[in-house]
Amino acid sequence: MGLTCDSCGKGILKKKFNIKCGEEFVVALAGNPNVGKSTVFNELTGLKQHTGNWPGKTVVNARGNYEFNKKKFILMDLPGTYSLFANSVEEQVARDFICFGRPDATIVVVDGTCLERNLNLALQVMEITNNVVVCVNLMDEAERKGIFIDIKALEEELGVPVVATVARKGQGLDELRKRVFNIALGVENPKPKKMTYSKTVEEAIEKIQPQIHKILKGKLDSRWVALRLIDGDKTIIDSIHEYIYDDKILEIQGEEVLVNGR
């Protein structure tokens, strides 16, 4: 669903997010603040950026490259957010990138010491795209706190690849690269468990989802868009306009210039 229209996704990446991608695969890196997201970013890309220990460190999107199995990957570090409800600019940036940029894979870094709270974000990302890898970081701290995480079980429950890491020691990152590679190249096709909401919400979705599907024609997950509208989120409408419909305006302008040129 999320990737039925791969080519136009890349077009948006190029136009709106200023990423040129020919051969490269685009990978987004999402996560709550303070889960070692920047460390994962640095370890994957080999950048020696300083990683701070307070909320709101990543304000501007950082970008890096790495290679795995002779394929090139562009890694986009998204702002650290607790959700994708677009309550803040950061949340909207993260959401729009995953939703409209359509990265080939999205890594959601979660804190192993407080998995429950962190899973909210992972679940929301999984509603937008199937191509998700959950990276459970800070496994060593979790262990020290007496928290044991059954990665296999988690993978089954979520329906997407789950990788345990201790990013600052470089543990588990090769496995992470491998799973990202698998997803980006279509070796693995995750089927995320979609959330079932309470009855009233589901009924509301049922009512408007078909119409939305007709309008968006698979460009976005219609169930998810329906949910956002029910949620009363106005920003999604603006974003849809900006990322999908603004193209038309740009193209028309381009044609006009050509005509005048003749």
Place this chain on the structure above:
Amino acid sequence: MDDKDPRRFEELVSISDSVQTMYGDELTDSIVKDIYTFAEAITKKAVTKKSQRKMNFDKKIDDLLTSRILGFPIMFLLLGVVFWITITGANYPSQILANLFFWLEDKLTYLFMAADSPKWLHGILILGMYRTLAWVVSVMLPPMAIFFPLFTLLEDLGYLPRVAFNLDKLFKKAGAHGKQSLTMSMGFGCNAAGVIACRIIESPRERLIAVLTNNFVPCNGRFPTLIALATIFVGGLVSSRYSTIVASLFITLLVVFGIAITLIVSWILSKTMLKGVPSTFTLELPPYRKPQIVRILYTSLIDRTIFVLGRAVAVAAPAGLVIWILANVRIGDMSILNHLSMFLHPFARIIGLDGFILMAFIIGLPANEIVVPIIIMSYMAKGAMLELESLAEMKELFIANGWTFLTALNVMLFSLLHFPCATTLWTIKKETGSSKWTILSALIPTAIAIVVCFIVASTARLLGSV
């Protein structure tokens, strides 16, 4: 093309509107709750917890570090300890470096004499550029190499968010955003970085307050100046046994004073030019982490120490050259340097400085690191040609040029409060996109610096004359 038909978008908008009239915010909570419940269910299946001991331990430390009564004393104590270690540890390596540099200077001078090079060339290159560089490296490098790793250690342990937590209430009372405590902490590293960090504050009003006041905490470029002056002038007041403790205490006080000024100015701004109510935010206290020693050393030595030093050297070398020329080119019977300083002198006296010092602050606009080197060079170029091998001799040079404890105090205060460096100003211009606020961000601190120094100098004069 059909699927991009604007009419389809209008349909979407109308669906959104009808859903809104039907449900309003009614289902929002339910959606959030459902996600939480789902996350909880998954966690239950995949996670097993053994004990809560460690968590409780973290919480106990938090209670102590952020307690109402002990929070602030612990904060100042830690800061004082960091300064104390820095001052104590920096003395010896500074001496060694200085000896090394001046040994090399002798050799270089021989080389120039052997090559029969003109006197002015030796003057420009050795007495102008090399000496400044030698001073910058030998006096600034050791304290930085100790201070930065210690500061990064506190950061890495997770202490800085606790500092922010302690200060949060004060900032809110000042009508500013709680996150300003974070951007201020960043300012200790570099004010330009602190200004960029202000992006985390969403409200434009509060962001501007944070940007305008970031300068009141001493950055890396100014710490070495403060540490050097506090060591020789404040530490020198008491017997050598207590001098480092007194000096570190004094720098801590200066920092506290800077924070106080930050709060006062924020409060005034939020009551006048930038009126408004502070918005709320939740500051999350991250768990304590075992520090990564290698990364700390790497970050603080390469990213910070070498960066700051590199900048100082890059600016100091040409500045050394310019100053040497200014000091040796004469108009009438005085050098240009003397003319300039004579011009500034009357005003500088009023605020407890002298013409050379004020000129150094102005020439030091590109980088605060070089203010003291410029002062030294100006004095040396004036005729008192002595070799500067240690802090003690720096003190002699300053005293020979009429410095007193009061002068040192005013220099430190002026350094703490005056206009930000050119890099920071440029960053402010970029971040606010407004010339007005950029100019204000230079004027406000400078005005405060002048007023504070004036008050200190006048008070001292009054007391002295009584």
